[in-house]
Amino acid sequence: MHYTKNSILTYQSGVELLLRNSLHKDSIKQTVVRYGYDEKELNYIYGLNKELTDLVDASEAAKNRKRIVYHDKSVLLARIKKDYMRYLKLTRIALADDVKAGEALILNGARARTINEFVLQMTVFVSNLLKNKDWLNALNVYSIQREDIEQLNDRLKELSHLSDKCLEAQGEVRRITSLKKKKLVDIQGYVSDYVKVVRIAFEEKPGLLVSLGIKAKG
Numbered sequence: 517m518h519y520t521k522n523s524i525l526t527y528q529s530g531v532e533l534l535l536r537n538s539l540h541k542d543s544i545k546q547t548v549v550r551y552g553y554d555e556k557e558l559n560y561i562y563g564l565n566k567e568l569t570d571l572v573d574a575s576e577a578a579k580n581r582k583r584i585v586y587h588d589k590s591v592l593l594a595r596i597k598k599d600y601m602r603y604l605k606l607t608r609i610a611l612a613d614d615v616k617a618g619e620a621l622i623l624n625g626a627r628a629r630t631i632n633e634f635v636l637q638m639t640v641f642v643s644n645l646l647k648n649k650d651w652l653n654a655l656n657v658y659s660i661q662r663e664d665i666e667q668l669n670d671r672l673k674e675l676s677h678l679s680d681k682c683l684e685a686q687g688e689v690r691r692i693t694s695l696k697k698k699k700l701v702d703i704q705g706y707v708s709d710y711v712k713v714v715r716i717a718f719e720e721k722p723g724l725l726v727s728l729g730i731k732a733k734g
Contacts (some may be wrong), residue, residue, distance in 0.1 A: 582685035589678040614715040
């Protein structure tokens with residue numbers, strides 16, 4: 517019985533059956549105690565399996581939180597990008613002859629391909645635009661008001677906050693995954709030894725081995 521040959525849930529079910537029947541079947545319980553596995557020891561291993569269940573549940577919850585926050589970030593980024601590209605194109609027209617604006621607002625050239633660099637371009641555009649009344653006034657003809665740019669700025673701040681939450685969510689998933697792997701290895705050590713002992717103890721009683729979820733060796 518080894519977890520690497522099964523899914524975690526399948527392995528846990530096997531351990532659950534093994535320990536439950538070891539604790540509640542007198543014919544098994546009375547025998548294994550003579551091999552050093554009293555009720556306290558069996559309950560300890562049983563407890564490890566319960567701890568693993570808690571970690572598996574926590575892992576799924578953490579992964580779900582990660583999916584949600586990454587989805588929220590993706591939706592917000594798409595919305596920001598749409599507004600930004602619209603403002604960018606109109607700003608290029610409105611300030612076509614303003615070299616200083618072209619440099620300060622990064623109006624020229626292609627947009628960055630990586631998300632971080634693209635967000636930086638948007639942040640610079642919004643930040644420098646909000647600092648210059650003349651540039652903002654030049655956009656009024658296209659019905660772009662200061663409030664529109666400020667709203668985009670607020671969304672960029674929200675995006676930064678969501679990016680931090682994404683990193684936190686990813687870190688939590690990795691932390692719990694690490695704990696889960698360690699707990700699996702810990703349980704495997706105990707279960708592996710116990711199964712070896714049980715095979716010896718019930719070598720002549722294959723029916724009891726089957727009741728523990730252990731296949732008799734041919």
